[in-house]
Amino acid sequence: MNQTKYIFVTGGVTSSLGKGIIAASLAKLLQARGYRTTIQKFDPYLNVDPGTLNPYEHGECYVTDDGAETDLDLGHYERFLNVPTSQANNVTTGRIYLSVIEKERRGEFLGKTVQVVPHITNEIKDRMKLLGESGDFDIVITEIGGTVGDIESLPYIESVRQLVWDLGEHNAIVIHLTLIPYLAAAGELKTKPTQHSVKTLMESGIKADILVCRTEHEISDEIRNKLALFCNVKREAVIQSIDAKTIYEVPNLMLEEGLDIVALKKLDLPKKAAPDLKNWNTFLRRIKNPKHTVNIGLIGKYVEMQDCYKSILEAFIHAGAANETKVNVVSIHSEFLDASDVSEKLAGLDGILVAPGFGERGIEGKIEAVRYARVNNIPFFGICLGMQMAVIEYSRNVLGYADANSTEMNPETSHPVVNLMEEQKTITDKGGTMRLGAWKCNLKPDTLAYKIYGKETISERHRHRYEFNSQYLEQLEKAGLTASGVNPETGLVEIIELENHPFFIGVQYHPEYKSTVENPHPLFVNFVEAVVKAKKK
Numbered sequence: 001m002n003q004t005k006y007i008f009v010t011g012g013v014t015s016s017l018g019k020g021i022i023a024a025s026l027a028k029l030l031q032a033r034g035y036r037t038t039i040q041k042f043d044p045y046l047n048v049d050p051g052t053l054n055p056y057e058h059g060e061c062y063v064t065d066d067g068a069e070t071d072l073d074l075g076h077y078e079r080f081l082n083v084p085t086s087q088a089n090n091v092t093t094g095r096i097y098l099s100v101i102e103k104e105r106r107g108e109f110l111g112k113t114v115q116v117v118p119h120i121t122n123e124i125k126d127r128m129k130l131l132g133e134s135g136d137f138d139i140v141i142t143e144i145g146g147t148v149g150d151i152e153s154l155p156y157i158e159s160v161r162q163l164v165w166d167l168g169e170h171n172a173i174v175i176h177l178t179l180i181p182y183l184a185a186a187g188e189l190k191t192k193p194t195q196h197s198v199k200t201l202m203e204s205g206i207k208a209d210i211l212v213c214r215t216e217h218e219i220s221d222e223i224r225n226k227l228a229l230f231c232n233v234k235r236e237a238v239i240q241s242i243d244a245k246t247i248y249e250v251p252n253l254m255l256e257e258g259l260d261i262v263a264l265k266k267l268d269l270p271k272k273a274a275p276d277l278k279n280w281n282t283f284l285r286r287i288k289n290p291k292h293t294v295n296i297g298l299i300g301k302y303v304e305m306q307d308c309y310k311s312i313l314e315a316f317i318h319a320g321a322a323n324e325t326k327v328n329v330v331s332i333h334s335e336f337l338d339a340s341d342v343s344e345k346l347a348g349l350d351g352i353l354v355a356p357g358f359g360e361r362g363i364e365g366k367i368e369a370v371r372y373a374r375v376n377n378i379p380f381f382g383i384c385l386g387m388q389m390a391v392i393e394y395s396r397n398v399l400g401y402a403d404a405n406s407t408e409m410n411p412e413t414s415h416p417v418v419n420l421m422e423e424q425k426t427i428t429d430k431g432g433t434m435r436l437g438a439w440k441c442n443l444k445p446d447t448l449a450y451k452i453y454g455k456e457t458i459s460e461r462h463r464h465r466y467e468f469n470s471q472y473l474e475q476l477e478k479a480g481l482t483a484s485g486v487n488p489e490t491g492l493v494e495i496i497e498l499e500n501h502p503f504f505i506g507v508q509y510h511p512e513y514k515s516t517v518e519n520p521h522p523l524f525v526n527f528v529e530a531v532v533k534a535k536k537k
Contacts, residue, residue, distance in 0.1 A: 004132035005267045006172040007141045008160045010208075012148045012197025013179040017214045018250075020073030022177055022241060023143045024080035025251040029260035031081055032251075032275030035138045038131050039077040040089045041070075042124070043145040044152035048094040059307030063463045063513055064089070067437025073143065075311050075513070076247070079318075082518040091127045093152065099123055116155055124159040125166075139267070148176070149200045161205040170268035176201060176208035177241075180215040180223070189217060191227055198231040209266050210237040212259070218242065237262050246317075248284055248517065251277065283321050283517050290326035294531045297330045297346055299337070299369040299386075300355035301362035309355055311512035312383070318520035319528040327528060337365030342372050351379040351503075351531035354386030356464075356510065360409040367393045379503035379530045381523070384464050387496060387506030388418045391468060394481050408466045417476075419469045435462045439487055439509070441494040447484035448505055449495045452526045458485075460494075460509035468493040468508065503530035 007026070011019045020041070027037045043050075049069045050061045062075040070090035077085055100123050104114050112119075132140045144160065146153040164172045178194040198208055211233050213219060219240045228235040239257045244250055254260065255275060264271055296316065302308035313329060320327040330349060337345055342365075346352065352373040354366050366386065370393040373380035382390045388406055395404035395417045403410070406418035438459045443450040450456075470491060473483055485495030485507070498504035507523065515521035 002138065003167075003171060004137055005139050005170075005269065006128070006132065006163065006167060007139060007263060007267075008164075008172065008174045009141060009143045009177060010148050010157070010160070010174060010201065010206075011144070011146070011177045012200065013193045015147050017177050017179055018241075018247075019143050019145075019177050020076045021247050021250050022175070022212055022254070023073075023141050024076045025254045026175075026259055026263060027077070027139075027141050028080045028251045028277075028280070029255055029275050030139055030263070031083075032277055032280075033260065033264075033272045035269070035272070036136060037081065037139045037141065038083065038085075038089070038137045039081070039141045039143065040085075040091070040128070040131060041073050041077075041143045041145060042128070042156050043071055043090065043092045044150065044156060045092055045145075046094040046097070047092060048098055049090075049092060059305070060310045061463070062311065063436060063461045063510065065438040065459075065461060069436065069463070071145070072307060072310050075314070078514075079314055079516045080251070082516045088127075088130050091124075093155070096120060096123050096127070096155075117158060120155050121159045121162060124156060125163055128159065128163060138269075148197060148204070154204070157201070157204045157206060164206065170266070173209040173263065173266045174201075174206055175210045175212055175263070177212045177214065180213045180219060182215070182217050189215065189219065189223060191223060191230070194227060195230050202232075208233060210239060210259070210262055212239045212241050214241050214243075216243050234262075237266075246284075246287060248280075248287065248317075251280065252284075279518060283318075286321040286324055287317065290320065290324055292323070292325040292532050292535075293328065294325055294350040294528065294535055295328045295330050295348060296351040296353055296528075296531060297332050297349040297369070298353050298355055299332050299334050299366055301334050301357055302355075311510070311515070312353070312355065315512040315515035315521055315524045316528070318515050318517060319524035322520045322525045323528045323532060325528055325532055332369075334362035334365030334369065337362075337368055339368055342368045346372050346378075349378065350535040351381070351527065353527075354380070354382045354389055354506075356384035356386060358385070358408075358465075363389065363406075363409055367396070371397055374498065374501070374504060377502055377534075379527060379534050380501075380505070381503070381527045382506030383512065384508060384510060387508050388466065388468070390504075390506040391417050391472075391476070391481070391496060394476060394479070395472065398479050398481075399475060406466055415472070417469050417472045418466050420466055435464055435467075437461060439494075440489070441485045441509070442488050443495070444482070444484045444486075447482060448497045448503070449484040452505075452522050454522075457488075460507070460511060461513045462509045464508065468496075502534045503527060 009023045030037045059072045066086045068087035074085045224238045227238045316327040366389040370390045395401045401415040404415040405413040407416045483493045494508045496506045511521045511523045
């Protein structure tokens with residue numbers, strides 16, 4: 001068996017340069033050349049996982065099939081590579097320390113003083129090699145979160161230094177992503193921050209093999225030569241990464257710059273065939289040349305920050321391309337939405353998506369948005385909390401249970417149409433009390449859900465604590481709300497829908513997590529299609 005090769009991606013100068021997109025783009029090119037490639041992310045914060053983080057701090061929490069709550073970069077990895085990730089693809093400092101401390105408590109270190117080096121770094125190295133040792137991959141790309149020089153990322157940087165040394169020549173390389181700022185007053189690009197950043201990396205004993213330079217302006221040959229000389233890299237290994245209109249253009253930009261060729265050369269691997277990006281480029285062409293345009297309202301309470309609904313926004317790009325439609329997502333804050341202004345604020349929307357979320361802030365606005373979509377025959381799609389809001393809205397306005405609610409919002413409601421599962425009620429620890437990861441769902445024949453999926457059993461990813469209360473199922477079904485998807489093990493309702501409506505469906509799971517460029521999610525594709533149809537009428 002050939003030895004797995006490793007690529008480490010570090011970042012300098014500033015965070016948010018797009019290490020995840022560069023890692024995903026390089027992985028895409030290597031995959032398109034025929035290499036089995038995967039990506040993992042190491043995050044330097046002390047939370048054991050991002051599940052308890054405020055979305056405003058960290059963007060959305062992405063969930064894998066095996067129920068890991070992970071960094072949103074894993075979403076990019078899956079969307080680009082169309083390969084599912086798992087718990088092993090995202091590791092935090094919190095998880096590393098927890099693991100080492102548990103080992104120490106069990107007496108596994110036999111009286112030794114437990115230290116950052118070697119105990120923490122060994123744990124990190126073991127995790128870094130985990131996917132490589134599975135035998136499933138030729139190349140493992142590891143993205144190190146944070147910025148070189150941060151106190152938090154030092155143990156990771158030291159682990160990378162050791163691994164590059166352990167693995168030997170041509171088996172591991174380091175790509176350093178950095179910023180080349182443009183000073184408007186001087187009218188020029190500046191290389192000094194990058195020089196400092198590379199120097200900081202070198203102080204930790206790591207030499208960058210490839211420099212990827214984020215920039216808003218083309219980098220001249222003169223600057224490339226200067227960077228190569230001062231940063232101690234080959235001229236061909238100075239790669240420009242210029243701002244792109246869409247992240248999906250980045251693989252092509254990296255192909256033009258030869259990032260994949262340089263990486264393969266340094267890893268002593270053959271180029272194989274030129275990358276097959278036919279499907280990818282068809283998708284890009286469709287994004288750039290839409291035949292229709294629709295406005296879809298995203299009703300949520302974290303709308304001030306794009307990253308909070310990252311997977312939903314990307315799923316709309318995939319579904320838009322599939323329908324040759326430009327989807328304008330109009331963010332509407334549910335906290336500032338009520339019966340008095342709902343028709344004014346939602347006027348001009350062709351479709352309405354009520355987004356997931358936790359807690360009671362802004363839920364009355366979401367319920368109003370559902371009512372507006374239902375009564376005015378506007379295509380509606382509810383995800384997770386959005387589905388629960390649709391159940392509450394129907395219970396209140398059709399069944400006439402005025403105080404119908406979720407026990408999450410009102411523990412005293414006389415009609416808890418959404419409540420906690422019995423086994424959840426005794427749990428106090430917030431992390432891990434949710435229904436997480438992939439669960440099966442059986443679809444009823446002759447329903448919209450069945451028509452969309454075209455099969456009887458589906459598997460979708462969950463991240464929620466409260467459930468549809470089955471005690472109300474019969475009353476709601478009699479009143480015209482269909483439960484079209486049910487979990488076979490628990491009998492819990494997963495999908496609700498309405499007949500005689502252009503499109504009205506709510507799902508308890510998160511379909512957006514599984515939408516990729518190669519496989520846009522059928523629910524999003526059909527929703528966008530319904531919105532286009534309804535708009536034409």
